[in-house]
Amino acid sequence: MAILPDFIANKIAAGEVVQRPASVLKELVENSLDAGAKNIDVYIKSAGKNLIQVVDDGKGMSALDAIKCIQRHATSKIKTVEDLDKILTYGFRGEALSSIAAVSRIEIRTEKYNDELGTSIKFDDETGLVTEKGSFAKGTSVSVKNLFYNTPARRNFLKGNSTELKHLIETFKRNALSQSDVAFKFYNDDELVFDYPAANNRNRIEDVIAENIYDAVVEVHEITDLIEITGCVAKPAYLRRSKGEQYLFINNRYVSSRIVNHAVFTAYENILERGDYPFFVLYLKLDPTKIDINVHPSKLEVKFDDEKTIHSLVNAVVRKGLGKYDLVPSIDLNRTDRNSDRLSYSQHKFTEKNDFSDRPVNNENTFTQKGKGIFSEAEIDLLFNSLDSQISKTTDNTSNQGPLAQTSIEVAHTSSEQIDLTSDKLSGESSFIVLLHNKYILSQIKSGLMIIDQHVAHERILYEKAIKSFESDIPFSQQLLFSEKIQFDPADYELLKEIEDFILKLGFTIKFLGRRTIEIIGVPSDVNIGSESDTLIEILKEFRKNQIEKQLEVRDNLAKSFSCKTAIKAGDKLTEHEMRLLVDQLFATSMPYVCPHGRPIVIKIQLSEFDKRFGRT
Structure with a gap:
């Protein structure tokens, strides 16, 4: 057994930090933010494979720090073990620049504001470390060239330029959203693509996402002793089919948190279907001692001391935000x-x-x-x-x-x-x-x-009624004067047995007679007289369809299937009194604006x- 040489260990460690050009950009921009930069310019060539350059006007580094910064575990962010419990900077592990230097040709030019001369260092596997003195722009410029030139296998695994550029742009946008008071510019092959001036969070979100984004979102804002939550979440009519448009920032750091995502998703109650994702940009500020960001080298994961409380607070704030707005288009x-x-x-x-x-x-x-x-x-x-x-x-x-x-x-x-x-x-x-x-x-x-x-108004009413029936466990069944018998195919017969408990809670009273036959003795009061058998068959068909296509949870699936097949249909004539009662019922629901499948119910x-x-x- 032998201890690996440093240059091999560095390349192995680099695999955890530097996965693609976007990983390099993330680390360099975060270093610029930690340096107090107010202007950050990003230059990309060949989707980052040939050049990733980040120029900032931060405080710069001394000659000694410039040489140290590419060594493993060299950091100015922490000094003691206790500092790990209250991290406020983006970087702290001292791994990023050393990992980048291990798999690229790196050049750093830096000059502090009070110094007359700055320092330039160049490093690669072939020539080693080269340092020079010179007059440079105040701040720091880091150029990463020929990424993975010395690890051909890693370079071969990079995707096409369009894919890698997409990841670079997404990383750039996340950083721009995290610090709205910093001006950002993004150049791709010498062309200025994005120019975000310093602004507040609202204006930065408009710059990055869309100018009219606030027509489609609801703003949230809440300050408690434990946490401050600000940002915006999508109105129900603007749900997305993409997972990539959820932006969460904790203490201005972009992170991914299943706890927070779940809290936001459940705040939309029964509006979301499988495959639907609400767009959101949320900024959470809380005591750094209450979170742990030292979970993974990429620092994209986070753990909370009190996950249940965080979940409850985020969920309540998003619900409150949605509830404050008239969501009728x-x-x-x-x-x-x-x-x-x-x-x-x-x-x-x-x-x-x-x-x-x-x-x-x-x-x-x-x-x-x-x-x-x-x-x-x-x-x-x-x-x-x-x-x-x-x-x-x-x-x-x-x-x-x-x-x-x-x-x-x-x-x-x-x-x-x-x-x-x-x-x-x-x-x-x-x-x-x-x-x-x-x-x-x-x-x-x-x-x-x-x-x-x-139709969808009545569907929303019946859906919430079904959910309440499941929760109260007090079914109300309207007994039939003459029972009805239905013979199912084997699959539907077994399905009915599996969901029998939920069917009974809805208000159906059935008996299994064998030979794939059931007897309907009672039905919910919402089922039209004379259509009991057809309604149950249609509910099972819709349930199976949702089970295959959307993989809904059983209770939610059955409630949606029941409401869809029991609700009044387009073409059914209503009297004036019935219409008024339908409207009253609709506005007695918790979400009168959107049906259980996400379609709008009312417009103005x-x-x-x-x-x-x-x-x-």
């Missing part, structure tokens, strides 16, 4: 020329928490005098009983029973103290409500016109848009 009818119109989403309006005042007003004496409940006594009786009797009064003898006839309605979740819907406010206000092509509900609201998709057209179209402005 508002449509602008923008005239692009004389012959064509264009639809576009406008800025979402800020509202107070639980403020649903900009919604259709129920004129059927639903809202009464101040101090009384949202529903009248007669309405409450209607909400907690079958709608059959009421619907029979509002339809003629030849019409079919309404699709909401068996729906039980939840009382709206906002008390009269939370929303002051007094008779004074609503007197004289006439809110029409009509059904367009038996598909969309149109109603007057304070700001203009609200359009509701009746502002009154000002109508005024513009009719030339009134």
Whole structure:
């Protein structure tokens, strides 16, 4: 057994730190930030394979420090073991420059502000270390040339230029987002690609992500004794299919944390489907002694002392941010020329928490005098009983029973103290409500016109009702006068056995009779009379489809399948009373803006848009 020579050990260690050109860029930019730079310029050639150069105006290094910096475990960031418990700098391990020097030709030029001359050092395997004195720009310039020239196998594993450049740009953007008060420039093959002036976090996010990004996100801000959380998260209508657009910064360091990601994802409740990812940029600031970033040489992973508390706080802050905004898309009818119109989403309006005042007003004496409940006594009786009797009064003898006839309605979740819907406010206000092509509900609201998709609205209502049924474990089943028997194929029969407990909680009462046959004795009150067997079959088909395509958790999958196949359909005709009750139920849910599959439920057209179209402005 022999101890490896230093130059071999260095190349082995370099594999942990320097994986591709983007790894080099990350380390060099972080060193510039630690040096207090206010301007950082990045120069790339051949996707970093030929040149990665970072120039900064930081404090620079002395001649002795310049020579030491490429040696292993040479660092100015920590001096004692205790310093590892309160790391505030990006670098601290003393491995980056030595690892880079082991697999490239490196040149460093540096000069301190108070020195008349600076230092230049060059290092590679062939010529060793060469030092010179000279007059250079204040700060430091590090040039890494011919990456992996002395490890051909590593160089061969690099991807094409487009792929490596993509990783370089992503790394550059992460660094730019981490320090908005620092100006960044990015040159690719002598062409200026990105120029981010010093700014605040909001402006930097606009520069890096998109100029209109704040039309699609909700800002979050919370300060507690333990943690400060700021940034923005995507509105439900702007969920992405990409994992790469989640930016988390802890004490201004870009990191990856499953704890925080999970907290953000669960804050979207049941809006997310498998494969959907909310865009977010979050800045967390907390005591450095409460986190451990010395988990991996890349310093991209982090551990918290109290993971449960961090998860709860992040989750609560994101929920609060989403809850403060009216997430109903508002449509602008923008005239692009004389012959064509264009639809576009406008800025979402800020509202107070639980403020649903900009919604259709129920004129059927639903809202009464101040101090009384949202529903009248007669309405409450209607909400907690079958709608059959009421619907029979509002339809003629030849019409079919309404699709909401068996729906039980939840009382709206906002008390009269939370929303002051007094008779004074609503007197004289006439809110029409009509059904367009038996598909969309149109109603007057304070700001203009609200359009509701009746199917997905009912789907959201039934989804949350199903989830509550699973949680309460108190199923309510409507017994059939005559039971029905269904014979399934072997796969569906076994599937039904597997999810029997959840099916029972939904309100189905079934018996397994053998020979792949079941007997339906009772069904949930939301299932239309006469369609019990078909509904159960459709639910199983949808469940299996979601199981294959989206791999949803059983409870979530069944709730979505149930709500999708039980909800009223496009083409089902609703009476005015049914429409008003549907709207009340919708705004009693926790997320009335987006269906369980992520589709929008409601949109608004502002009154000002109508005024513009009719030339009134």
